[in-house]
Amino acid sequence: MDRSTMPVEGTLPKKIKVDSEPEGSSQNGIEDKVAYGEADSSSEYYTAHMSSGPERSELPAEPADLTGAVDVRDGPADEEPSTSAGSRGEPLQALLDFVEPQYVDERTQQQMLSIENEIKEHVPFVSVKESLDILEEEYSDPVYIQKIANLQMKYEWLRRTRGDGNCFYRCLGFSLFENVMLSGDQEKAERLKALMVECKDRILKFNYPKLTMEDFLDNFNDQLTRLMETPTEEELLDIFNNQGCSDFIVVWLRFLTVLQLRSDPEFYGNFIENHANVEDFCRAEVEVMFRESDHIHIIAVASLLSVKIRVEYMDRGGSSSVIAHDFPETEAEPEIFMLYRPGHYDILYKKGT
Numbered sequence: 001m002d003r004s005t006m007p008v009e010g011t012l013p014k015k016i017k018v019d020s021e022p023e024g025s026s027q028n029g030i031e032d033k034v035a036y037g038e039a040d041s042s043s044e045y046y047t048a049h050m051s052s053g054p055e056r057s058e059l060p061a062e063p064a065d066l067t068g069a070v071d072v073r074d075g076p077a078d079e080e081p082s083t084s085a086g087s088r089g090e091p092l093q094a095l096l097d098f099v100e101p102q103y104v105d106e107r108t109q110q111q112m113l114s115i116e117n118e119i120k121e122h123v124p125f126v127s128v129k130e131s132l133d134i135l136e137e138e139y140s141d142p143v144y145i146q147k148i149a150n151l152q153m154k155y156e157w158l159r160r161t162r163g164d165g166n167c168f169y170r171c172l173g174f175s176l177f178e179n180v181m182l183s184g185d186q187e188k189a190e191r192l193k194a195l196m197v198e199c200k201d202r203i204l205k206f207n208y209p210k211l212t213m214e215d216f217l218d219n220f221n222d223q224l225t226r227l228m229e230t231p232t233e234e235e236l237l238d239i240f241n242n243q244g245c246s247d248f249i250v251v252w253l254r255f256l257t258v259l260q261l262r263s264d265p266e267f268y269g270n271f272i273e274n275h276a277n278v279e280d281f282c283r284a285e286v287e288v289m290f291r292e293s294d295h296i297h298i299i300a301v302a303s304l305l306s307v308k309i310r311v312e313y314m315d316r317g318g319s320s321s322v323i324a325h326d327f328p329e330t331e332a333e334p335e336i337f338m339l340y341r342p343g344h345y346d347i348l349y350k351k352g353t
Contacts (some may be wrong), residue, residue: 124241126240126241126246127161131158132152132157132158135151135158141316144316147314147319150320151314154351155351157348161174161344163344168297169250169254171336171338171347172309172336173250179336181228186228193225196220200213202259203258203259206259216251219252227239253301256305257300257301257304258282258286260303261281261296262279271295272296285297292343293345299328302327302328308335309337310326313325
């Protein structure tokens with residue numbers, strides 16, 4: 001398997017400052033792609049095996065030169081249309097008004113593709129650790145500045161993830177591997193791998209393709225074995241910034257979420273809206289790459305893995321501090337910490353770690 005990586009050293013591109021973001025707003029525009037690095041980074045393997053969506057079509061050619069178009073209006077045959085520089089000329093106006101909007105859309109699509117390609121080139125899936133002070137460079141809104149100060153009282157480091165809709169699962173996978181690595185406990189790693197094999201057998205009962213599920217499982221366990229043989233941060237970053245390895249881990253974690261949801265449809269069905277049942281929800285919102293995660297995803301996968309996740313929510317809400325939510329809500333100490341800003345998750349590290 002190709003173990004080439006994207007660059008992970010150095011600082012990431014500056015982010016857009018948020019001055020007036022409405023509470024609870026969705027960040028799905030072009031600006032959000034720059035701010036959080038959103039880009040389509042789908043695995044070709046996953047696309048071939050699991051995705052049924054249409055492929056991206058080729059962009060059409062530039063519009064043809066229409067200055068020689070025939071004037072079809074009624075009028076004397078000897079009247080010449082104006083084609084002087086800086087003027088379209090009346091005979092061409094109706095034709096241009098009809099043709100031009102499609103090229104506006106095409107230019108927008110080209111711009112979006114350009115942004116995606118730039119993000120792929122410069123923003124890793126998972127970054128090196130950075131001081132929380134970098135958050136102050138992103139915001140000028142006093143509400144956010146106050147919440148950043150509150151966050152700095154509890155956490156020291158931030159590890160960014162690429163905002164491609166898979167950021168929650170990328171945070172989860174990286175944190176799981178990192179915790180096992182830092183423990184130095186080989187038995188803990190073997191227990192996690194054994195759990196993954198058990199989960200694969202349970203997933204197959206829902207009629208998912210055996211060979212595909214085994215490929216995702218094998219990649220997860222093989223990369224964990226590799227990390228325990230070379231337990232360094234560089235090796236961990238190499239695994240999660242190699243798209244083939246990283247995306248396979250993300251897909252596997254998505255199917256662990258599916259397993260938990262479909263194993264208890266009566267309970268999880270109470271939290272599902274706009275879908276007929278849990279199975280439809282999984283098909284539309286969990287199995288598909290680049291679909292964002294919400295509370296129900298976090299509750300399900302945390303329950304299956306028996307790991308407690310603390311998510312610090314930072315938005316423009318009225319509180320002067322970030323709000324922590326634990327999944328599940330038990331007395332146990334959290335093992336994984338994440339920062340949530342509307343539409344995006346990053347990894348947090350408590351002070352002293």
